[in-house]
Amino acid sequence: MSEMALQGAKARTRSRVGLTVRRNIGWGVSVLALCGALSILGAIFSFVLARGLPALRPKVFTTVTSGIAGGLENAILGTLMLVAFGVLMVAVIGFGTGIWLSSYASPKPREFVRLLTDVLAGVPSIVVGYFGYILLVKIAGWQFSLAGGAIALTIIMLPYVVRGTDLALESVPRELREGGFALGATYTTVLLTISWPYALPSVLTMLLLATGIALGETAPLIYTAGWSNYMPTWQLTHAPVPYLTYVIWTFISQPFAQSHALAYAAAAILMLMIVVTNVLARSWLESLARKQHGAR
Amino acid sequence: MKKLFRILCAALALTAGTTVAALAAVDLLETGSSLVYPLMNIWVPSYTKAHGDVKITTQSTGSGTGISQAVAGVAQIGASDAYMSDAQLAKEKMLNIPLAISAQQINYNVPGLNDVHLNLSGPVIAGIYDGSIRFWDDAKIKSINAKYAAKLPHEAIIPIHRSDGSGDTFIFSQYLSFSTPSWKNGPGYGTTITWPAVQNGVGANGNPGMVQACQSTKYSIAYIGVSFLNETNKAGLGYAALLNRAGNFVLPTEPNIAAAANELVSKTPKDERISLIFAPGKNSYPIINYEYMIINPKQSSPQTADALKRFLAWALDQGQSKRYLDQVHFIPLPKSIVNLSKEQIAQISG
Amino acid sequence: MAASTIAGGAAKPRRPGVSPQDLVLRYGTTSCAVVTAATVFLVAAFLIVYSYPALRFNGLSILTGMTWNIGNQYGTGVERHGGFVAAPGASFGAVVFIFGTIASSALAMLIATPLAVLAAVAMHYRVPNRLKTLVNVLVELMAGVPSVVYGLWGIGVLVPWISNDLGPFLAARFPNSPLGGGAGSGNGLLATSLILAIMIFPIMAATMRDVISRFPKQTFEGAVGLGATTWQSVTSLVLPALKVPMFASAMLALGRALGETMAVLMVCGNALNLLPQNIFAPVNTIAAAIVSQLDSALTDPTGMAERTLAELALILFAITLSVNLVARLIMRGSDRVKRTA
Numbered sequence: 001m002s003e004m005a006l007q008g009a010k011a012r013t014r015s016r017v018g019l020t021v022r023r024n025i026g027w028g029v030s031v032l033a034l035c036g037a038l039s040i041l042g043a044i045f046s047f048v049l050a051r052g053l054p055a056l057r058p059k060v061f062t063t064v065t066s067g068i069a070g071g072l073e074n075a076i077l078g079t080l081m082l083v084a085f086g087v088l089m090v091a092v093i094g095f096g097t098g099i100w101l102s103s104y105a106s107p108k109p110r111e112f113v114r115l116l117t118d119v120l121a122g123v124p125s126i127v128v129g130y131f132g133y134i135l136l137v138k139i140a141g142w143q144f145s146l147a148g149g150a151i152a153l154t155i156i157m158l159p160y161v162v163r164g165t166d167l168a169l170e171s172v173p174r175e176l177r178e179g180g181f182a183l184g185a186t187y188t189t190v191l192l193t194i195s196w197p198y199a200l201p202s203v204l205t206m207l208l209l210a211t212g213i214a215l216g217e218t219a220p221l222i223y224t225a226g227w228s229n230y231m232p233t234w235q236l237t238h239a240p241v242p243y244l245t246y247v248i249w250t251f252i253s254q255p256f257a258q259s260h261a262l263a264y265a266a267a268a269i270l271m272l273m274i275v276v277t278n279v280l281a282r283s284w285l286e287s288l289a290r291k292q293h294g295a296r
Numbered sequence: 297m298k299k300l301f302r303i304l305c306a307a308l309a310l311t312a313g314t315t316v317a318a319l320a321a322v323d324l325l326e327t328g329s330s331l332v333y334p335l336m337n338i339w340v341p342s343y344t345k346a347h348g349d350v351k352i353t354t355q356s357t358g359s360g361t362g363i364s365q366a367v368a369g370v371a372q373i374g375a376s377d378a379y380m381s382d383a384q385l386a387k388e389k390m391l392n393i394p395l396a397i398s399a400q401q402i403n404y405n406v407p408g409l410n411d412v413h414l415n416l417s418g419p420v421i422a423g424i425y426d427g428s429i430r431f432w433d434d435a436k437i438k439s440i441n442a443k444y445a446a447k448l449p450h451e452a453i454i455p456i457h458r459s460d461g462s463g464d465t466f467i468f469s470q471y472l473s474f475s476t477p478s479w480k481n482g483p484g485y486g487t488t489i490t491w492p493a494v495q496n497g498v499g500a501n502g503n504p505g506m507v508q509a510c511q512s513t514k515y516s517i518a519y520i521g522v523s524f525l526n527e528t529n530k531a532g533l534g535y536a537a538l539l540n541r542a543g544n545f546v547l548p549t550e551p552n553i554a555a556a557a558n559e560l561v562s563k564t565p566k567d568e569r570i571s572l573i574f575a576p577g578k579n580s581y582p583i584i585n586y587e588y589m590i591i592n593p594k595q596s597s598p599q600t601a602d603a604l605k606r607f608l609a610w611a612l613d614q615g616q617s618k619r620y621l622d623q624v625h626f627i628p629l630p631k632s633i634v635n636l637s638k639e640q641i642a643q644i645s646g
Numbered sequence: 647m648a649a650s651t652i653a654g655g656a657a658k659p660r661r662p663g664v665s666p667q668d669l670v671l672r673y674g675t676t677s678c679a680v681v682t683a684a685t686v687f688l689v690a691a692f693l694i695v696y697s698y699p700a701l702r703f704n705g706l707s708i709l710t711g712m713t714w715n716i717g718n719q720y721g722t723g724v725e726r727h728g729g730f731v732a733a734p735g736a737s738f739g740a741v742v743f744i745f746g747t748i749a750s751s752a753l754a755m756l757i758a759t760p761l762a763v764l765a766a767v768a769m770h771y772r773v774p775n776r777l778k779t780l781v782n783v784l785v786e787l788m789a790g791v792p793s794v795v796y797g798l799w800g801i802g803v804l805v806p807w808i809s810n811d812l813g814p815f816l817a818a819r820f821p822n823s824p825l826g827g828g829a830g831s832g833n834g835l836l837a838t839s840l841i842l843a844i845m846i847f848p849i850m851a852a853t854m855r856d857v858i859s860r861f862p863k864q865t866f867e868g869a870v871g872l873g874a875t876t877w878q879s880v881t882s883l884v885l886p887a888l889k890v891p892m893f894a895s896a897m898l899a900l901g902r903a904l905g906e907t908m909a910v911l912m913v914c915g916n917a918l919n920l921l922p923q924n925i926f927a928p929v930n931t932i933a934a935a936i937v938s939q940l941d942s943a944l945t946d947p948t949g950m951a952e953r954t955l956a957e958l959a960l961i962l963f964a965i966t967l968s969v970n971l972v973a974r975l976i977m978r979g980s981d982r983v984k985r986t987a
Contacts (some may be wrong), residue, residue: 023877030744030768033761037851038781040844041788044799067341068334096678104672105679113679115970116686118632121901123689124791124933125908126940127959131692153455160849163680163898167853171860178436188667188824205786207855209849212790219907219937222357226325226370229340240325248794249908250356253336253502255524267795274790276781281366283774296408358941381720382731383947452829459916460932461942481755484735488942492920498831499916499928501938505801510808513831 024094048271052264059249060265065247066229070264078232078242079144079270082225083214086153087227089216090161090210093154095203098165104189114166119158128155136224144226144240157210165207168199201285207280212274244270314620317432322603327355328362328375330502331398331463331521332587334624336375339615343607350603359463366390366590372604374590377463377623378487391593391640392569394586394633395611397557397624399522400467400479401583403533403547406432408447410534414548416441416577418475418574418582422519425455425472426482427490427494432515440539449515452496456509456518459499461488464506467585468519474574474581475539505520519583523624529538536612542578549581553627556580561630586633588628593643601646608641672870687754693960701960702728704738708957711739712817713919716942716951721798724948731952740958742917746929747962750835750910751903754842759896762847766854767880770891782855788848800841805832805913812836813926833915836925841909846899855896866965893977897970907933932962 012239055069063071084286097117101110129152137150171197180190227250246267252261305451313423326336334423340352348528358363359376366374367388379392402416422428429436433448441448458465469485483489491497498516500509503524510518511531525548528535537545545554556575572584584600589608618626629637650887663782696841704730717725724731773781809832861884869879915928918936919977922929936955943951 015702016918017874019878024789026764026877026881027768027772030764031772032790034765034781036771037761037765037788037847038784041784041791044791044795045804047717047799047803048795066344068337070341079894093678093681096675097682099734100675100679111974113683115967115974116683118901119966120686120915121898122687122904122962122970124936124962125935126933127693127905127962130936130940130956131689134696137370138368152839154688158682158685159901161897161936163671163894164853167857167894169892171857173862175771186665186668188665201982202856202860205852206951209789209852213902215790216792216826218792219899224650227353227355229861230351239323244747245792245794248792248798250333250792252798253356253504254331254337255503255527256334267792270792271787271790274787275783278786278790282779282783283870358944360944363943378945381945381947383719384945387947397828459918460938461940462944484718484721486716486719486942488716488939493920498833501912501916508801509831509833512809556754563929601955612697 004162004240033161045067045271048145048264048267052266052268055261055265056268057256059223060269065242065262068254068256069251069262072244072247072262074228074242075244075247075266076269078225078228079215079244079273081232081234082149082153082221082241082243083211085146086157086214087207089150089154089213091207094158094161094210095206097162097166098169098203100193101162102169103168103187104105113162114254117162119160123155124219125156126219126223128152132153132220133151134219134225142237144224145232145237145266146225146232146239146241147223147236149225149243153214153217156196156212156217156220160206160210160213165179165199165203168202168206169195171202173200199289200288204281204285211277215270215274216245218249222246222249312551316507322350322599323372323631324350324352324600324603325355325371326352326589326605327365327371328372328373328590329359329376329377329463329587330356331523332396335396335620335626336524337588338620338621342466342620343610345616347606350607352607357462359466361574362462363390363590367593368562369596372591372600373596376590377585377586378466379571379586379588381591383444389593391591391643393566393591393608393637393640394568394629395589395608395615395637396506396587396621397547397553397572397584398582398587398626398630399553399584399623400464400519401522401525401528401535402538403510403520403535404516404517404526405509405514405533406449406451408446408449410532411446413535414509414536415539415545416536418472418479421517422472422476424453425457425497426492427477427492429453440545453519454496454498454513454516455494456498456500456513456516457491458501458506458519460501462502463487463536463585464503464519465489470571470573471538471583473560474571475541476486485492507533513628516634523626525625540578540580540582541576542580543573544578546581548583548623550627552579552581553584555628556582556584557627557633559629559631561632564633564636566636566639568633568640569609591644593645595644595646601644605644609638612637612641651785672724690960690963692824693956693963697953697956697960699730700738700950700957703730703732703950704728704957706953708738708740708954708961709744710741711737712741712921713737714737714742714939716939716946719945719947728870730950731948733946733948736950738951738957740932740935740961742919742921742957743930743932743935744961744965745921745933746835746838746914746917747904747933747965749843750838750914750929750931751900753835754846754903755840755896755900758843758899759850760824761843762850762899763854763885763892765847765851766858767885769851769855770858771876771880772802776986782852785848785855788844788851793845793908796841796845796909800837800909800913803810804840805837808832808834808837808926831915831928832926833913833921833928834926835912835914835929837915838910838929838931839925841913842903844907845909846880846907848891849899850903853898854888854892859890860883861887891979893973897973900973901966904962904969905933906931907937912938915983917950931959 060071064074132152179193227241228242232241245264251259297358362374365371438445466487473480473485500506506518558578559575575580717736721734723734911934917928917930
């Protein structure tokens with residue numbers, strides 16, 4: 001073998017080795033990052049469950065919070081109601097805004113609204129809460145209310161849903177949409193039958209993320225929904241609403257072991273709610289996808 | 297079939313009846329001090345079980361929030377560890393009604409000395425918190441602790457203070473202000489004060505945060521509410537005997553707290569706004585305070601006013617029994633204070 | 647066939663964009679966008695109007711002052727400045743909070759962003775297919791852990807670990823650096839940054855995983871067909887193409903980090919009136935300061951303390967806005983460079 005050829009072969013082997021090393025380190029670190037994150041999740045879950053288990057009896061689902069412990073029936077229902085209303089409102093406004101951003105907006109207003117939503121994501125939850133308190137509880141006179149709490153949660157979730165819908169629709173391949181237009185479809189039809197189904201999984205990911213964040217919020221609700229030791233009613237204003245995060249935040253500071261156990265039980269139930277919501281949403285999405293495939 | 301129909305009617309009537317009763321129930325909201333929250337949580341279930349026509353919700357948000365929301369009418373009872381200042385009262389006429397007396401202990405974590413009671417005084421603690429006394433074996437600490445002088449280690453003291461606005465900070469800083477002129481002219485007192493910048497000084501959130509921080513930081517010192525005495529004992533923290541106005545070192549025991557309260561009974565004005573800190577008397581424990589309910593004399597409706605007055609009257613009567621107060625280490629109000637409070641309650645109307 | 651159904655069957659083809667449904671859609675979505683924009687403006691307007699007295703009273707000293715002093719609530723007299731009054735002795739300085747906010751968020755982004763991207767890559771390319779849904783759900787679950795629970799875990803597990811294990815370890819290896827000096831109680835800048843990093847990680851990882859999974863398979867396989875390894879294709883082809891979604895999710899994550907309240911409140915050490923000397927020292931952020939100082943501020947009869955807290959929120963609003971603008975400029979700049987090159 002000539003000298004040059006040998007050098008060349010050596011160089012190719014070196015670079016291939018370098019590539020292999022970089023590749024392996026790359027995959028190794030990626031997997032490590034993922035495993036690290038999941039193990040932290042596991043650590044938090046076991047931390048919460050270990051401390052909440054003593055209070056996680058069936059009774060906790062059928063009694064209201066009273067005194068230094070009690071149950072979580074009122075808080076669970078209240079959380080569900082607040083988040084349900086919030087998600088409903090944020091879905092309408094968020095999807096609408098996202099669709100507008102990707103389909104109708106001209107460049108300058110589009111960048112402007114995108115900037116506004118990103119800035120909204122940075123507003124602390126306590127500020128949203130106090131904003132709601134001054135505007136809704138005091139000025140509008142709603143006192144502590146379901147409506148106030150739901151609106152506060154909507155504001156918190158809005159940036160995620162808007163940006164999520166925006167990004168998801170942007171990622172729909174142009175060819176698919178152009179195909180629809182070429183066949184003579186209207187904007188609405190293209191959106192509803194082509195873009196939206198394609199974008200739905202991504203939109204759902206962001207919506208679930210936002211719902212998770214809303215479920216875990218404390219500060220905005222303390223100042224808008226207040227708290228109640230009793231079962232919530234469907235009254236939209238002038239009636240405070242209980243929620244699980246209040247129990248976690250407040251009862252953990254009590255000098256009684258039962259209070260601590262209830263706080264951790266509330267945390268465990270909350271995290272369970274998020275898992276269930278996630279799993280239900282995804283299986284619904286999968287059944288939808290299966291129906292679409294079946295129709296074709 | 298007819299029997300089933302009759303049973304259904306009866307069930308419907310029953311639920312309608314309870315719904316009507318529930319709808320007719322008055323809603324009261326208590327919010328504020330986290331120091332008195334455990335006691336409210338012990339009182340309310342007992343009271344509402346016997347009086348089904350009122351629904352009371354308790355909330356722990358902080359003394360300032362309690363006052364502010366009571367003033368705004370968002371809550372009926374604002375719980376506060378501090379009475380309203382003259383400036384605050386000038387803006388809104390509110391009743392400051394004491395319902396219980398609580399106290400505060402000074403905890404420390406000095407390995408080897410946690411099971412005994414060190415003697416500490418206002419000036420010494422002020423010196424620790426403003427950085428002029430830096431080590432546990434400082435001459436000033438040794439001079440009041442002859443018994444343990446040899447065991448005091450040469451380690452830096454880590455003062456822990458509350459970072460959130462709190463009634464505990466209020467009464468603690470009042471003790472320092474009343475006993476130490478340099479502190480009075482310096483940081484002064486309030487629910488939040490400008491803590492002197494001490495190297496290693498730590499801020500903790502809430503009483504549990506104070507317990508946690510003290511427990512995990514060796515050679516630290518902290519001020520913690522007496523309702524957390526069980527927790528601090530469990531955590532293995534020591535608590536100090538404090539120098540009172542008469543010159544004696546006293547522990548936060550019930551007799552000592554009651555002694556302090558009784559000394560100031562005669563000096564309590566009609567509006568009951570008085571500090572119980574650094575009371576005279578040879579056995580008086582220096583850090584005690586009234587737990588106030590801030591209430592608007594003008595309530596939104598006669599029913600609300602009525603329900604409110606009945607609950608407050610109960611709290612001043614059956615609520616003062618040991619089986620409620622012992623769980624939080626509070627002591628009952630002296631008889632004359634109960635009467636003063638009752639007079640204030642009579643001013644509530646709807 | 648589909649064509650005739652969509653076109654309505656008849657000979658006349660419809661122009662897209664003029665059917666009545668289209669008008670409804672157009673105006674409906676525009677009004678939603680207006681609502682979104684109006685919400686942001688409303689929050690900003692509220693902050694400006696509510697903090698106006700504080701803006702006049704504090705002037706620029708709030709950006710240079712280190713002491714947060716709400717004044718003597720039980721004293722007599724008032725402090726007068728700029729046409730407004732506060733309790734005697736009051737002087738509000740926010741340097742400590744501003745520094746803590748920026749430092750903890752910057753550190754958190756530095757830690758979380760690369761890890762999130764790498765984890766997203768692993769989630770799509772390395773996780774076996776039957777476990778994919780489970781892993782995706784688990785990562786999204788991380789975003790749903792309540793911030794108070796992160797705070798509790800932080801106090802119960804992370805902070806003691808920093809104080810008892812990490813601190814002494816680093817002090818022994820790097821004694822004379824910002825990493826040395828021992829960890830004290832563990833509550834501080836490092837704990838805050840780590841908790842924030844853990845909290846914002848799932849936002850970026852879940853979004854990135856989602857967009858990576860939508861990358862066109864043909865393009866990817868084309869690269870592999872040309873001889874690139876999977877790793878090369880990922881780093882040179884997939885990730886650069888996904889810069890826009892990566893940027894978007896990073897901005898949302900940064901927003902969350904800047905505004906995170908509860909978890910930070912519990913682990914930051916709540917420093918007042920002094921700046922941290924190393925990464926273990928206590929810090930404070932604007933959001934945490936607002937929560938912890940709000941209750942005391944409410945006892946101020948002049949209301950100035952409360953207004954100044956609103957001013958703090960306004961400052962954070964301004965910080966978030968500036969960071970977003972700067973980041974966008976950088977993105978656009980790098981795009982321009984790429985195109986000219």
